[in-house]
Amino acid sequence: MSQLTDPAPATVFPRLGWVDDLLVPALRAAVATLPASENRVAGYHRGWWEADGTPLESVSGGGKTVRPALTLLSAVAVGGTADSALPGAVAVELVHDFTLLHDDVIDGDALRRHRPAAWSVFGTPAAVLTGDALLVAAVRTVADAPSEHAAVAVQELVGALADLVRGQSLDVEFEEASEVSVAQYLAMAEGKTGSLMGCACALGGLLAGAHSSRVRGLREFGRRLGTAFQCADDLLGIWGRTARSGKPVGADLAAHKRSLPVVAALASTDPAARHLRSLYRLPRPLDGQEVELARELVEQAGGRQAAEEEARRQLAAAMRALACAQPTADTYRQLQEIAWSMIRRES
Template sequence: MTALTTTEPTTTATSVASVLHRARTLVAPALRDAIGALPEPERRIARYHRGWCEADGTQLPSSAGGEGGGKAVRPALVFLAARAVGGPAECAVPGAVAVELIHDFSLLHDDVIDGDPLRRHRSAAWAVYGTPAAVLTGDALLVGALRALMATPGPLADTAVREALVMLSDLMVGQSQDVAFEKVGHVEVGQYLAMAAGKTGALMGCACALGGVLAGADAERVAGLRDFGRCLGVAFQCVDDLLGIWGDSAQSGKPVGADLAARKKSLPVVAALADEGAAGRSLAALYARPEPLNESEIALAAELVERAGGREATEREVSRQTAAAMRALSRARPTAEVYRQLHELAMLLTRRDR
C-alpha cells in the first residue's frame, strides 16, 4: 500500500489516525496468532513481509505493539462497517484478520508477478527468500484467512466464508486481466475499471461486507457496505496509478516510474492512449518500442501522459468513484458518527499526495 499523506484539516487527520490506531490495536493480537500458526519457513517470511522482523527472524522493536505491515486501512473498514450497522467492533475481528491476511497474500504474489524489488521501503520477500518461498507464503496466508473466518463463533461463519470466496474469485479475475493488459495493444477505460474493481475494489468491498455480516446486518445493508468499499477501492487504485507516475518514492517505498518502465496500462496511460492528438500518438509509439525505456524516456512518457489528458481523466474518475461510494454507503443506513468516520477515511485514501 502506498504511504498516506493528506492536506485535510488537522482535526480530520487526527480523527482518522485515531481510527487507524484503534484498528491496529484491535486486530494485532489475533493477527499475530494467525501468522504464528503458520508453518516454518512461511511464518518467518510472513513476519518479515509485515515488517515485524529482519530477514533472519530477529524481531524489530517497532513491531512489538502491532506496528508494521501497513496502515490497517482494511481492518479499519471492517470495524467501522460493523459499527455502522450497530454491532461492536470486536465482533468483526475474524473478518479484519482475514482481510489483512488476504491483502498480504495478494501483495506477495503481486511483487513476484511484477518483479518489484521493494515493498514498504525495503526488499520484497521474493527478493530476499526467493520466488517459490514467497509464493508459498502467500498461499499459506490465504489458507490462514479462510481458517480465521471458519472459526467465527455462531452461524455467521458460512456467510463470511462465502463472502470471501466470491471476493477471491473477483480478485483472481482482476489480477489476470491486469497481467493480460500488458500484452495487448489497446485497453478501453471501461475494461480498466472492471479490472480495478476486481483487483482492488473486491477486497475493500469484502472488508466492508464482512463487517456488516459479522455484526448481523441484513442483506440490503451488507450490499450497501460492499458497494461502498468496492467503489472506494477503485478510487484508491486510481490514486495509486497517479502516484505510480507522479508520486514520491520516499513515501511509497517503491520506485516511481516503474509502471511506465514496464509499460503497464494504468488508468492515466489508458486514458492518454485514447487521445487522438499528437501527445497520445507519441505515447503509443513510445509504448510500442521493444527496447527498455531509459530514464529520460520514462520522464518523457510521464509528460506525454499528462499532455494527452491522462492525469486529468484519472483525477475525474477518482472523484466519480468516491461520490458513488458515498451514495452506496447511504444505502447501508449507517449511524451518523460512523458515516462521518468512513467519509473522512475515504477522503484520506483518495487525497493522498497527488
C-alpha cells in the same frame, strides 16, 4: 448524508489506535499458525522483524490496515461490535498481504513498504508459498469465527477472491493488449482492488448480523472505494515519490503497464498520445529518460486529469452507497475521512 464533502485535506491514512489494538494481537496469532518458513517471510513482509528474525520496534509493523479498519467500522456502523467482526478484519488483511507478495513477484518490484520486497530477500518460491499460506489462513480464520454467520461470511470471502483473481488476470493480460479502454480498465480495477475492499465492508456487516440491504450498501461502498483507491494508486505510480510510497515510482511506465492515466492518455486524440504509443511499442523496458518523457506525455494527453476525475467519481459513488447502508452518524464520518484520505494520499 449522501452529499460528497471533503472533511479535510488528508494525505495520510488516519490510523485508528483502537483498530491496531484489536487487530494486531489477532493478526500475529494467525500468522503464528503458519509453518516456520512461511511465518518468517510473512513477519518480515509485515515489518515485524528483519530477515534474520531480529524483532523491530514497531508494534503494528508495515501496512496501513485500511481494510481491517473498514471491516471493524462497518460492523459498528450497523449496530454491531468491532469484536464480532474481528475474524473478518484479520482475514482481509491476510488476503491483502497474499496479494502484495504475489504482485511483487509478478511485477518484479524489488521494493515494498520502504525496504526490499520479500521475494528479493527470500526468493520467489518462498514468497509465493507464503502468499498461499496466508490465503489458507484467511479462509480458516473466517470459517472458525465464533459466529452463526461464519458460513455466509466464508461465501462472501470466496466470492471476493474469485473476483480478485479475475481482476488480476485482466491486469496481466492488459500488458500484452494492443488496446485497452477506460471501461475495461475500471472493470479490472473493480475486481483487482475493489473486490477485497467490498468484501472487507460486507464482512463487517455480515458478522454483525445486519440486514442484507445494509450489507449490500456496505459492499458497494467498498467496491467503489477500492476502485477509487486504484485510480489514486496509479497516479502515485507515475507522479508519486519512492521515498514516501516505499514502492518504485516509474516502474509501471518502464514496463509499459496500462495504468489508468496511460489508458486515458492513449485514448486521447492529442499529438502526445501518438508519441506515447510509439514509446509503448518499443520491444524493451523504457530507460530513465524515456520514463520521464512518457510521464510528460501522459500528462499532456490528459491522462493525469482523467484519472483524478475518475477517482472522485468513484468516491462519490462510494459515499452514495454508504448512505444506503444507513450507518450511524459517527461511523459515517469516520468512513468518509478514511475514504478521502485514500484518494488524496502521498504514500
